[in-house]
Amino acid sequence: MDIKRVLVADAVDAACVDLLENNGVQVDCKYKQTKEELIKNIKDYDALIVRSDTKVTEDVIKAGKNLKVIGRAGAGVDNIDINAATANKIIVLNTPGGNAISACELTCSLITSMARNVIPAAASLKAGRWDRKLYAGHELYGKTLGIVGLGRIGKEVALRMQSWGMKTIGFDPIVSAEEARSFNVESMELEKIWPLADYITVHTPLIPQTRNMINDKVFTACKKGVRIVNVARGGIIHEKDLLAALKDGRCGGAALDVFEQEPPKDPITLEIIQHPNVIATPHLGASTSEAQIRVAVEVSEQILALIGKNKQYTETPGIINRSVLGK
Template identity: 45%
Template structure:
């Protein structure tokens, strides 16, 4: 039997090659290749182990007919074209937890550097000055740390901050009250965190929901003299707004390890008093580099030799026998999770996944994982059916899977109910023709709709004339309606109740059109959706 062949194309701990060999893989170590050089040899390999230097583009993937798995030693996979790799059947793995402690410690170091102005004091002292009276720091003891994101890294930062006798408040939509108690932090909403925190540190992925989470508007809500740390992802902070807040003195100090554009060779923040930066060093310790290298080798070897899947970003855990039956159900489940994740407001507390009829006879875990992946993709674009259950558990989300053997109005049904701080929200779907996912109920209102592409969700008073008004508004703004789905909750006979409208449209709805739709007579809720 021919051994699987692996290429390590970036600098990595030498023990990674040893692990590949011990576990039955042939390995070549060729760091520093140009894209053309990589393209010329990649066709020989079953696996590619990388860090951040190697860019796995379409051209590289097209030249790799034998490639089965790409392993990223670290968290970020911005250098891999994951959708294209998925289309070619290449599994993409990362090691999301190997550098958690290192990144958390860097955030704590940044907090201390801000509190005592260490970089500026060091520079002037080494310049021959003795500026003792120019630097008046603050203690961290007794101060309030605001944690935006309480996942793996955020929870470690909380633990270290509590050891420094800080008070910790945390904002995370997936953090339950029970998990907050376990961590020793106070769970709050974002506005409360902004008002109360003396220090703010960010530990959340960059998604459409978190981009510029510290916007000019939100920075203005913070306490005067706040200090801000970001060792997570560039783009979480509006850097121009941060510059203005530092110049005005509203923000006393800011420390960034990540920037919106990297490498950050220039930035308006450079040279600003109170600003500290490092060149994306969060994972740069000897221990972390060893950990991620060993982990990626173990994961890739397990997949190539035994078929085991760990920390894959684009592949569910499925056996060959289960896949054909489960695949359409998983598509339905992911769409339902995505829908309820986009529509549910308030902090999530629990989620229930119910299967009725034919769905009750299938394995529940893959369907549950698909629901969680759809739900949590609203907050992280690296979530999939493999890591979503772990992330939900990490945040203390109460996940329940219920199987009903009864058969109702549909031969097969999947229902997803989320409990939020504002009450329960439920959606349900079925399969048409055994493989076509279809929504059949939303928040207690019967409605049949395909969930695909860009859509517009509207709740309005069930009264004559509304459909014409919304159609006219979209037409006047050049937005073409693809499909039109209507459901209503009657209030007695005829009109007067509550109606739900789901429209599929040919392009994303601009924000100004959403605002105009909100202003239409009888409208209660308007939300753009994307699937």
């Protein structure tokens, strides 16, 4: 594939640019462009690299007359119009493994923080109080963790929380029961997970099948006081239903790193963030220095693999629409 010029539209680690330039690819970094500016500039480039800020809409894609590849330095691709890219024979790829460890570790931190009321207890002590009895928690040992999505992140979460003595059950339409058993997760349908889980963590992309997956019906089916974690994508948990479940006690706590709207402005979301049983963080799942370097390198390596001139780079695990390769 002939890729001579690459536009980096969102801030990525310098390792991305360095690797491409060291292999003879011209790279221009133009951050925080308006949609109009991006549409005007994109025609000059063979590839586009983004993170979360830039929305690669159908208008942008159609303006990219020379565009062959859109790469996202991260796991999700919900800011890219996949259908429009595929229709225009443009490859879309991401870096599915780049932030897995960082997202996993944040998930585990949130689970343990909820169990022991770490955040409110620390805030209380900083405020000069000694609320030792108020913030008594519970052990994770012997509790059941329901994992929705058993890909890279879900698997890593399972392995780590098993070391705390948690029983791990999970669902993934792609991962077989046999494969799940290989990392000690009992695979079962979602309807069977809900009433068994003390904690639920979601690790799926945001697609029509997963939007509002965790909703009022699910909270009613769950064990009373279930605690839920979302470090995946906003919109998987129905926020209005979550707030209702927090208020009536069906949900005993939530730890959220992602929201339907980011930064959140909706009154319901803001009320959830302020709820005393909620830990909320500003989309920090991939916000580690290690993950930022890893995704930057991985997106560049895949573009170099598509160019095909450096035999060191041959793999493209993040291609979303592989059908384009045959066109």
